[in-house]
Amino acid sequence: MDKIENTPLWSPSEEDIKKSNVTKFISYLSQRGLNLRNYEDLFCWAEENPENFYEALWDFSQIISKTRGNKIVEDRHLMPGAKWFPEAKLNFAENLLIGEDEKDAIIFEGENLTKKIISWGELRNQVSVFAQALQADGIKEGDRVVAYMPNMPETIIAMLAVTSLGAIWSSCSPDFGVQGVKDRFGQIEPSVMIACSDYFYNGKRFNCSSKIKKIINELESLKRVVILPYNPKENQRVIIENSISWNDYVKNFIPLDIKFKHMKFNDPLYIMYSSGTTGIPKCIIHSIGGTLLQHIKEHIFHTDLKKGDKIFYFTTCGWMMWNWVVSALSCKATLILYDGSPFYPNFKRLWSLIDKYDVNIFGTSAKFIDSCSKEKINIKENLNLNSLKTILSTGSPLSPDSFDYIYQKVKKNVRLSSISGGTDIIGCFASGLSVKPVWRGEIQSKAIGMKVRVYNEDAKEIEGAKGELVCIESFPSMPIGFWDDKNNEKYMEAYFKKFPGIWTHGDYCEITKNKGMIIYGRSDAILNPGGVRIGTAEIYRQVESFEKITEAICVSQEWNEDIRIILFVKMAPGAYLDDLFVDKIKNKIKVSASPRHVPAKIISVEDIPRTISGKITELAVREIIHNRPVKNKEALSNPEALDYFKNLKQLEY
DSSP: OOOOOSSOSBOOOHHHHHHSHHHHHHHHHHHTTOOOOSHHHHHHHHHHOHHHHHHHHHHHTTOOEEEOOSOOEESTTOTTTOEESTTOEEOTGGGTOOSOTTSEEEEEEETTOOEEEEEHHHHHHHHHHHHHHHHHTTOOTTOEEEEEOOSSHHHHHHHHHHHHTTOEEEEEOTTSOHHHHHHHHHHHOOSEEEEESEEEETTEEEEOHHHHHHHHHHOTTOSEEEEEOSOGGGOOOOOOTTOEEHHHHHTTOOOOOOOOOOEETTSEEEEEEOOOTTSSOOEEEEEHHHHHHHHHHIIIIISOOOTTOEEEEOOOTTSHHHHHHHGGGGGTOEEEEEESOTTSSSTTHHHHHHHHHTOSEEEEEHHHHHHHHHTTOOHHHHOOOTTOOEEEEESSOOOHHHHHHIIIIIOSSOEEEEOEEETTTTEEEEEOOTTSOBOTTOBOEEOTTSOEEEEOTTSOBOSSSOEEEEEOSOOTTSOSEETTOGGGHHHHHHHSSSSTTSEEEEEEEEEOTTSOEEEEEEGGGOBOGGGOOBOHHHHHHHHTTSTTEEEEEEEEEEETTEEEEEEEEEEOTTOOOOHHHHHHHHHHHHHHTOGGGSOSEEEEOSOOOBBTTSOBOHHHHHHHHTTOOOSOGGGBSOGGGGGGGTTOGGGGO
C-alpha cells in the first residue's frame, strides 16, 4: 500500500472553523435547543436523527415552498419506499433564482474566447421569456424537454424555464453521436428539444446541423426544436427544417414575474442516464425536492459555499456535475462556466480562470489533475491563485500522487476535496469538509445525514478493510425510479440485489482510521484472482506514477478455471514498453501493493476507451478480450479504441 503520512496535508485554521457553514449550523441548532460541540457531534446526530436534520436544513437554508407540511418522512426505513416531505409543495427554479438583480449570476467563457456575463436580473428576465414561449407551446408539468447543448448560459436558462413550469429536464452534450442521443432521449419521448448549432473543442469548430437533423428524424415525439448559435454576435442563421431559432422563439414575449408551478417534493425534476456501456442506458428519474435538498446540503456543508462565492466545475451537460454545480445558484453564488477542451491552447487554460474571475471553488476531474502532474505543469509559478479556497475532484479516485502534485505545484494552503457519489443519487456518499484535515489519498468525510457504511461479503459492517459501499437507510435524493421500469425491476436489480433492503452503490472502498474514505474502483470491475478481491484503483495508483505511462486500464481475463489480471497501458509519446520496463512496473506494484496485485500480462495499446463523460470503461474492455459483444458502443467517446484489444496474441498464452 501507499505510505500514509502521520500529518495531514492541510488543516483548517481556527478562523476557518469559526466562519464555516458547519459551525453556523451548529450555532443555529443550539438556538433550537440542541447542544452539539463540534462536527463529529453534528454528524452523529444527523445520522441518527435524519428527520430532524433535514427539517433543520430546510429551515436553515431557507428553502422556498408553498408548504412544507408537518410530516418529514413516511416509512423512513424502507428502501425503496420511503417518502420524504410527502406534504411539501415547491418549485426547483424558484429556489435558484434568488440573487440580487445587479450581481453576476453566470460568467461564461468558451474555448474560442466567446464571453458572456449575465446578472441575476438578466437571468430572471431570460428565464421568464423562455418559460412563456414553452408555455405557449403547451408545455406543462410532467412534459419532457431535452437539450443537446454545450455548457453555456442558455442551457441553464432553458433548464430553469422548463423546471419553473414543473416540466422535466434532460440533457446531453453535443459530442454525443446520433445513436447515443436516440438511446437516451428516445426512451423518454420529449416534446421539445433545444440544440446548439455548433461547438468548439481543441481548436476546432464542430457543426452539429447534420446530427441535429438526424436526431429530429429519430425522435417522433418532438413538437418543437429550438436552435441556438454558439455565438449569437456572429448573426448566424441556422437553417434546419422543422426548427426555430432561439431569438424567434422568444421574440413575442417580454419579461414578466415568473409564475412558478409548485409541485410535490417527490415529483420528477431531472432524467439522468447510466453510462450505457452494457446496454441501452437506464433513465434515472430524480425528484424536485430530493435533488434540491441534496445539493443544498453538499454546497453548504461539504463545499462550504457562501453567498457571493465564485464556483467553477469543468463539466459537460452530459455529466451529473453540471446539474450539481448549477444548484450552487441556490446559495447566491456566481457560476463560472467554461466550454471546450481543458487543455486548449495549453494545460494552463482552466487554471487561468481562477485568477481571471477570482474563483473560490475550482472543480475538475481526477484525470485532469493526473494529466497536469504528468506534464509537470507548475501552476503556482505563473498564477497567484489568491482567491482559491477549495479544489474539488471527482470522476475517478484521486491518487495519492495527485494529492502531492496539488500541494507541491498548485497551492499549499488549499483544501483538496476528492468527492464520490454518482448519477444514481445525483450527489455524493463521500465528500469534502472544511472543518476537517485533508489526508493524503483520502476523501475527507462520509456524507452528512446518510447512513453510509462498508460491508463485507457477509453483510457485516467493517472499518479499516475493503468492502462494498452501502447506505443502510433511506435518504431524500434516492431516485424516484427508472423510466418505463415495470414493477421497479431494473431499479431493484441495480441497487438492492446484493443486500436486500440495503442500497449497494457498486463502489469497492474502505473507511480509514481518520474516518475518511478510499475508493478502490467499481465493484463490477473488481479483480478476483484466486478469490482475493482487488480494486483496480490500487493498481492504477502505482502504474500511473510512471511518467512514461499516460494512463492504464486493468481487467480480469478468464484463465485456467480462474481469472488473471491483465494490465493495458497507453505509453507517453516517444516511450516504449520493453521487458525491462514491464519488470519495473510489476516490481512497483508488488512492493507498493502486494504480489496478488501483479498483472499476469502488461500490454501496450494505442488508446483506452472512455465513456462520453470521460471515464475509462473496464467492462467494455473485459467483454472485448473475451470475444463477447459490447452492447452499446454509442456510450463511448472513442469506440474505435476497442479495436486495439481485439484478437491480441499476448492473451492466448
